Amino acid sequence: MLGRIRGMMDSLRPSERKIAEIVLKRPHAVVTASVAEVAREADVSQPTVVRFCRSIGCSGYQDFKLRLAQDLATGTPFVDADLMPDDPVAEVAAKVIGRAISAFSRMRNQLNAENLSRAVDILAAARRIEIYGFGASGIVAQDAQNKFFRLGVPVIAHSDVHVQAMAASILGSDGAVIAISHTGRTRELLRSVDLALDGGASVVAITSGGSPLAERATVPLLVDVDEDTSIYTPRTSRLSHLAVIDVLQVAVALRQGTALGENLARVKRPLRERRMTERV
Secondary structure: OHHHHHHHHHHOOHHHHHHHHHHHHOHHHHHOOOHHHHHHHHOOOHHHHHHHHHHOOOOOHHHHHHHHHHHHHOOOOOOOOOOOOOOOHHHHHHHHHHHHHHHHHHHHHHOOHHHHHHHHHHHHHOOEEEEEOOOHHHHHHHHHHHHHHHHOOOEEEEOOHHHHHHHHHOOOOOEEEEEEOOOOOOHHHHHHHHHHHHOOOEEEEEEOOOOHHHHHOOEEEEOOOOOOOOOOOOOHHHHHHHHHHHHHHHHHHHHHOHHHHHHHHHHHHHHHHOOOOOOO
């Protein structure tokens, strides 16, 4: 929740930004505060507080407080740890892994079960799946292709701007797109998503809440990670997106029933044939 608010600061109204600043500064106090107390401290009206909650994807103030409390409860001692040049390697490992654990824990609690189910329905029924992403998200897209093709589903990942746009324009109504972006604001990706939607395809987006990509998607899967990818190389956001891909692929695989075992057996056979036999 805190990561989502930070990521949405520029898109909030000035009055809503005042509330956001209070939440980011004293999140534990906000959890126990009434809507009137928050409004008074931010010098805004109570309806503005409710509007702020809805702007960041909550149904109201109580829903916002519940999600914030869950977010704070699942934090780890490493969540705000910063790496320093003189950190011992063991401490670097603890901080990096700790951040990943914290991100996974928050993501597990924030993923919308109904949207996950809808996304699986779309992917399981699709004649063809295309996966779009750039940079680190392009690497996640390649991983998704590697996982989904094992199920016998026609799937391809596109990370080239021109190829992606052309493919999106001819995908059609029986196709599905998985669009991956931490910021959800890359113009080229949004253009490809618009082209796919114009052709009748469904779009499952793995992105941050309140982003243009989330607003466009047929089904948004919101993964709010406190990571500024405009400065740092994507790490926890990339790992979180990979985990969501795993969830989707496993769920689609389970939908296939007995056909799954046959597909996986055929995929594994040529791999076994290329391995050297063990020494006797």
